[in-house]
Each structure stands twice: as C-alpha cells, then as structure tokens.
Amino acid sequence: MSAREKILNTIAINQPELTALPLIDRNALIRYEDVYAQFKTVLESIGGKVELVQDITELKEQLIADKASGNFVVNTIAALGDVDDQVVSFTASELEKLEKAYIKGTVGVAENGAVWIYESQMVNRLLPFICQHLIVVIDKKDIVPTMHQAYDSIDVAKEGFGAFIAGPSKTADIEQSLVIGAHGARSATIYVIE
Template structure:
C-alpha cells in the first residue's frame, strides 16, 4: 500500500460522527426597522454606492450614453435594452476591457450589504468580477434583513453557480492598507428600484 493510500485510509477511519444541522428559529434572527436603510448604510461603509430609483429610466439613459461614448459595456438586464448575449462566449482576455457590467440581482441582504446573483443573470460568470465598474439592480421589496431570510428566497441548487457580492473588490493583504479594486470591480453601484 502506498503512502497516499495509507493516509487516505487513516483519514477515512478517523471521521468525526455526523452531527445534525441546528434548527434555527428564523423569528429570533436579527431584524431591522428599515431594511433598505441598513442595506445602504452597510454597503456604503464597505465602499459601495446605493441609489434609490423609481424606475429604470435613469439606467437606460446611462447605458445608452455609455455605448454612445464608446465604452465597452455588457448589459445582462433585459428591461434595460439589448442584452449582450455575445458576452456568454467571450474569454477573460476579451472581457478584460469591460468598463461597466449591468447585472440584475435577486435578493439584497441588509446585515452585510450583499446581493445574490444567479449565473444566468450574469450571462458570463466573469462579468461581475472582471468589469471595472459593476452596476447591480435589485428591487426594494427583495431586500431582506439577514442571510437566513436570503437563503429562504434563493435556490442554491437552481443553477451551477451563484454568488453574493458585497461592494467593490477589496483587499488589505499588502501592508494592511485597504486597496479597492485590486482583484475585481473598482466600484459597485447598487440601484434599488422602489
């Protein structure tokens, strides 16, 4: 028996006993008087921007302006206009020049400022991470207080990939200095439709 097989056998023989998942009383989890205000406060404290809008007119005009100004933008939101279906087939090399990515989110979480996005909402799973400026759109009614409530609203097995995104890319690894946009979007603006 090889060393590898011995190690794997030892690991298999020393597994801890299975423990039941805890039952969480959702009613006793954190709640906020105003979920939107908490969402906005948290997201802005971690470098994101939040704007409350009544409809998509502002974003439609912004998207048209971006395209007229020659910016490489990827729109994945059908209600904003033409969806850039071609982005699904672009490589990281081709997408690295994306200035703005417009993506619709499913649910926002007030306790941490995160927005859940399914892979189908991204068209290409690279878009939210490779663009310079990420534009997320969610409906105010879809902002919940905590992650427990968020997981009740989403189906993580629905698609092969999904992600919570909270603000722009950040790291503080280098000399403990916060750097925004080091490994992904330099900015994240979340438009909340009232």
C-alpha cells in the first residue's frame, strides 16, 4: 500500500460522526416593522434609488422616452411592451454602448438591499453589468426580511445563472476612495410595484 493510500484510508476510518444541523426559527432572526422601508433605506445607503409606483404601466412612458432619446436601451420586461430578445446573442462589444437596461427582479431583500434576478429575466447575462443605468422592477409583496427567506423563495438550480444585485457597481479598492460604476452600472433604480 502506498503512502497516499495509507493517508486516505486513515482519513476514511477517522471521520467524525455526523451532527444534524440545528433548527433555526428564521422568523426570529431579524424582523422589520416595514420590510419595504428597510429595503429602501439600505439600498439608498449603498448608492441605489428606490421608487414606489402603483402600477408597472407608469414605467411605460419612461421606457418610450428613453428609447426615443436615441440611446441604446434594452427592455426585458414583457409587461412594459416589446421585449428586446434579440440581445440574447449580443457580445460585450455589441452591448458596449448600452445606456439603460430594464429587467424584472424576483425577490428583494430588506436586510441588504439586494434583488435576485434569474438569467432568463436578464435575457443576456451581460445586461445588468454592462449597462450604464440599471432599472429593476420588483413587486412589493416579493420583498423579504433576510437572505434566509430569499433563498427559501428562489430556486438557485432552476437556471444556469442568476445573481443578487445590490445597487450600482462600486469599489473602494483604489486608494480607499469609493468609486461608483467602476465595474458595472453607474446607477441602479429599483421600482417597487405597490
């Protein structure tokens, strides 16, 4: 028997007994009187903007105006009109001039201001990261208090890719000064549908 086999056999023989994970009452961890207010406070403190709207149709005029401006704007939300699904095969160089991307989110998290977006909602996984201004739409009822509840409400294995996005891109690695838009969107506005 080789030294490698001896080591692996010794490890296999000396495994500790499995211990069951503790049961945690997730509702007792963190509670907020108003999850929307907490979500808004946290997201705005990290550079994002949050606007409460009564109906998604309120954004249709904004989208029409954005597209009429002549800037490269992409819509991935069917409720706002025609989905720009041709961008699914666009490369980074083809999306380089992307000014705004409208994307539907799945769940918002009050404790950190993050929003989960599935790859299918992005249409092209580059969109939320390569655009200058990110517009995300979520329903108020889909804001949960903590990441625990967020993971309970999404299926991470459903698609090949998804991401939690919290506000615009930012970094403070360079000379310890905060830079917004260093690696992605310069602004992130989350529209919460009442």
